[in-house]
Amino acid sequence: MKSGRTPAVVIGVRSYGESDKIVIFYSRKRGRLSGIAKGAHRSMKRFVNKLELFSHLEILYTESRSSSLVRIDQAELTDPFPLIRANYARFAAASLVSELIFHWTRENDPDPRIFKLLLWTLTSLENLKQPPAWTAILFNIKLLTLLGYKPALTGCAECTSLAPGSGPYLFSPGRNGLLCRGCATPADSAAPEAGPELPFSLRTARLLQKAQELPLGKLDRLRFSPAATKEALAILKIYGNSLLQREISSWDFIVR
Amino acid sequence: MNVVPPALARLIDDLARLPGIGRKTATRLALHILRRPAAEAHELANDLANLHETISLCSNCFAFSESDPCAICGDPGRDGALICVVEGPADLMAIEKVASFKGRYHILHGVLSPMDGVGPAEIRVDALLKRVRMQGVEEVLIATSSTVPGEATAAYLAGRLQGLPVAVSRLACGIPMGMDIKYADELTLSRAIESRKPAA
Numbered sequence: 537m538k539s540g541r542t543p544a545v546v547i548g549v550r551s552y553g554e555s556d557k558i559v560i561f562y563s564r565k566r567g568r569l570s571g572i573a574k575g576a577h578r579s580m581k582r583f584v585n586k587l588e589l590f591s592h593l594e595i596l597y598t599e600s601r602s603s604s605l606v607r608i609d610q611a612e613l614t615d616p617f618p619l620i621r622a623n624y625a626r627f628a629a630a631s632l633v634s635e636l637i638f639h640w641t642r643e644n645d646p647d648p649r650i651f652k653l654l655l656w657t658l659t660s661l662e663n664l665k666q667p668p669a670w671t672a673i674l675f676n677i678k679l680l681t682l683l684g685y686k687p688a689l690t691g692c693a694e695c696t697s698l699a700p701g702s703g704p705y706l707f708s709p710g711r712n713g714l715l716c717r718g719c720a721t722p723a724d725s726a727a728p729e730a731g732p733e734l735p736f737s738l739r740t741a742r743l744l745q746k747a748q749e750l751p752l753g754k755l756d757r758l759r760f761s762p763a764a765t766k767e768a769l770a771i772l773k774i775y776g777n778s779l780l781q782r783e784i785s786s787w788d789f790i791v792r
Numbered sequence: 793m794n795v796v797p798p799a800l801a802r803l804i805d806d807l808a809r810l811p812g813i814g815r816k817t818a819t820r821l822a823l824h825i826l827r828r829p830a831a832e833a834h835e836l837a838n839d840l841a842n843l844h845e846t847i848s849l850c851s852n853c854f855a856f857s858e859s860d861p862c863a864i865c866g867d868p869g870r871d872g873a874l875i876c877v878v879e880g881p882a883d884l885m886a887i888e889k890v891a892s893f894k895g896r897y898h899i900l901h902g903v904l905s906p907m908d909g910v911g912p913a914e915i916r917v918d919a920l921l922k923r924v925r926m927q928g929v930e931e932v933l934i935a936t937s938s939t940v941p942g943e944a945t946a947a948y949l950a951g952r953l954q955g956l957p958v959a960v961s962r963l964a965c966g967i968p969m970g971m972d973i974k975y976a977d978e979l980t981l982s983r984a985i986e987s988r989k990p991a992a
Binding site: 548554581584586588589618621624627628631632634635785788789 | 905940978
């Protein structure tokens, strides 16, 4: 059986039987990866305190012939991000990040850019360079961009206009972006089942647009007002849920 | 051809729904029950049937109990000024086995887990705050697990208890008894060093 080694971040853990754990990782070399850690609950050497949520590890695994579940043979802790668990707002934001990675990615489909974004996000939450809600917003907008679902924020998604006086603007999940007053009439609403259209200020649209363009290292320059934070979270939640066609539980626990 | 009698098949299905029990184990258990005297099977069936009729949650600490308040909350010998907060009934049983804790408990019946839709409203945080305010509590010992959700829950509770006239403590965390120090992970070792105490 083939064995492998990859840097990985734990995005989900659950107990399996009395002593085993099923662990879900997002790994640099394999993308999303599920593995079983035999005896993890009783382990005093190999796994103690390592297979914990949000931990950045180097894992050694063996592939199975009959299942997509790999066997975790060893895990070396690179960074446990201990401060994330010491604060509810950071924990809730990291939970959202993990849940989104789980639903947006597939097994055996690695994307090193997503792995880098995940590590940037956890490091940002750990160091508290900005409020956790801002980090959650920036992670979301960057992830959507990497996945090819970048929302249209430079002009109206229908007529491309962004002229003064064409507001107030709305965000339409069904039409993947900003809509001006003229294009946002209920009569030509493209996909009402995609979710409601939400009021969207140009100020927030410009902030999110900047976040799409800036490299990860410069994202901490952006500042979100309480109103922009609220608006961006609402829009990203409804847009992401509409694309995934499912409710992401952690959204409800983000501390604004 | 169905070789398993329907009654046995139903019992196997029922047992296989229990956590940690697969179909093989369920079949073994069902055959064991069948081979034992009928009286034992009736006793087991009665015990299962009575479970929900006789046991409810203590209205004070939320432990499973046949009486309200439960035996611990109703015991005048227990220290009502000290509350130990645990995740679930199994944790209460584990601490009671040690017999060195003489206070009372508060059972959350869960830990914060946003991914599973469990937030502060789903665990009994408000009831804990009410107890602290109304029952002259002097110390709250937070004994949630040292997993990420357990630690996050502990941090959240500590934050909510801040400002109330009560001391908040956390279970000590470090090297387990019998562990070879060279196998300890960095986080455990650093916690153990931070929480060191005089040797004599």
